Amino acid sequence: xxxxxxxxxxxxxxxxxxxxxxxxxxxxxxxxxxxxxxxxxxxxxxxxxxxxxxxxxxxxxxxxxxxxxxxxxxxxxxxxxxxxxxxxxxxxxxxxxxxxxxxxxxxxxxxxxxxxxxxxxxxxxxxxxxxxxxxxxxxxxxxxxxxxxxxxxxxxxxxxxxxxxxxxxxxxxxxxxxxxxxxxxxxxxxxxxxxxxxxxxxxxxxxxxxxxxxxxxxxxxxxxxxxxxxxxxxxxxxxxxxxxxxxxxxxxxxxxxxxxxxxxxxxxxxxxxxxxxxxxxxxxxxxxxxxxxxxxxxxxxxxxxxxxxxxxxxxxxxxxxxxxxxxxxxxxxxxxxxxxxxxxxxxxxxxxxxxxxxxxxxxxxxxxxxxxxxxxxxxxxxxxxxxxxxxxxxxxxxxxxxxxxxxxxxxxxxxxxxxxxxxxxx
Numbered sequence: 525x526x527x528x529x530x531x532x533x534x535x536x537x538x539x540x541x542x543x544x545x546x547x548x549x550x551x552x553x554x555x556x557x558x559x560x561x562x563x564x565x566x567x568x569x570x571x572x573x574x575x576x577x578x579x580x581x582x583x584x585x586x587x588x589x590x591x592x593x594x595x596x597x598x599x600x601x602x603x604x605x606x607x608x609x610x611x612x613x614x615x616x617x618x619x620x621x622x623x624x625x626x627x628x629x630x631x632x633x634x635x636x637x638x639x640x641x642x643x644x645x646x647x648x649x650x651x652x653x654x655x656x657x658x659x660x661x662x663x664x665x666x667x668x669x670x671x672x673x674x675x676x677x678x679x680x681x682x683x684x685x686x687x688x689x690x691x692x693x694x695x696x697x698x699x700x701x702x703x704x705x706x707x708x709x710x711x712x713x714x715x716x717x718x719x720x721x722x723x724x725x726x727x728x729x730x731x732x733x734x735x736x737x738x739x740x741x742x743x744x745x746x747x748x749x750x751x752x753x754x755x756x757x758x759x760x761x762x763x764x765x766x767x768x769x770x771x772x773x774x775x776x777x778x779x780x781x782x783x784x785x786x787x788x789x790x791x792x793x794x795x796x797x798x799x800x801x802x803x804x805x806x807x808x809x810x811x812x813x814x815x816x817x818x819x820x821x822x823x824x825x826x827x828x829x830x831x832x833x834x835x836x837x838x839x840x841x842x843x844x845x846x847x848x849x850x851x852x853x854x855x856x857x858x859x860x861x862x863x864x865x866x867x868x869x870x871x872x873x874x875x876x877x878x879x880x881x882x883x884x885x886x887x888x889x890x891x892x893x894x895x896x897x898x899x900x901x902x903x904x905x906x907x908x909x910x911x912x913x914x915x916x917x918x919x920x921x922x923x924x925x926x927x928x929x930x931x932x933x934x935x936x937x938x939x940x941x942x943x944x945x946x947x948x949x950x
């Protein structure tokens with residue numbers, strides 16, 4: 525029977541909004557004595573507060589980024605931690621990695637732990653890639669000869685040999701992630717903790733990284749904690765999963781039923797009107813109020829579309845302010861949470877200079893490329909250099925087979941996408 529390498533008991537992390545500390549010197553001193561000398565819990569932590577991002581915050585209000593988390597992870601287990609943005613996933617990994625301390629509860633970790641939480645974690649920008657490798661290895665408790673033995677393998681995996689003696693401040697985000705992951709994965713940790721940083725890398729590196737994590741867990745018997753919104757990667761890599769929502773652990777099971785439950789929860793939310801959604805993120809100066817799907821040529825509102833049709837996605841907004849540098853992102857996912865494609869005006873044209881509340885924005889897609897199936901969307905509005913509204917599982921819709929090529933022949937595919945092309949003989 526595998527031994528337990530991570531044990532979490534009644535773990536909570538409390539933050540005070542709008543200010544640092546308790547607000548008074550006497551309370552700060554009381555907290556310090558209780559927690560650091562007497563070993564007691566934070567006397568000012570109100571664990572009953574739920575981290576609902578949609579509710580208006582009062583100055584000095586206490587919120588629980590995590591609340592009453594209990595979890596055991598066995599040796600060699602690959603645990604997928606899934607949940608929406610702001611659910612508490614990254615906070616949990618930071619607590620495990622000792623980047624921050626818990627407000628209440630205990631964490632027991634047996635073995636050497638390596639973590640990759642975000643781009644550049646643990647890197648000194650003025651130090652070279654080589655120097656950062658040795659610094660990270662030393663922090664993990666490794667001897668110089670151990671790092672020497674792994675150096676060539678790390679550099680080859682990361683693909684940064686040419687820039688090894690260049691300060692990492694000159695690295696691109698992709699180079700930084702590749703080197704950071706290579707260090708974390710190759711310096712022989714008993715426990716590897718990886719956040720959603722692999723999304724920064726290219727497809728080739730993501731494939732290598734997934735393969736390395738599989739090798740670390742399956743062939744070397746090491747434990748992996750993996751956070752990702754890519755359910756295909758989670759399904760492929762993980763054996764067990766947990767779902768976090770508003771700082772609470774709401775579900776724990778084998779990975780397949782865990783993913784099924786996560787997608788089910790999302791679909792239930794997608795039945796609500798956009799204006800009634802209480803699981804949205806962003807600052808909220810402009811919000812999505814409603815949506816409709818229309819056939820572009822006739823302006824007819826539809827619930828399902830045909831492959832190859834010209835389709836318009838229309839969104840009604842609400843807000844009291846005029847905002848600048850506005851971009852909208854519309855993502856399309858299949859039933860397994862695989863991203864099929866996205867539409868972002870930042871890429872197709874440019875950000876809108878200004879936008880007011882109570883306007884309507886449209887995204888027109890000619891020759892709609894998705895094949896028959898059920899799909900859902902994520903929508904986001906970013907303005908004034910800040911995310912204003914962000915809704916996952918915004919709405920669902922159905923696609924039926926259509927005459928994509930306008931030839932009278934319907935191409936019924938089981939997977940993939942449709943694209944325009946021409947065959948010619950010269």
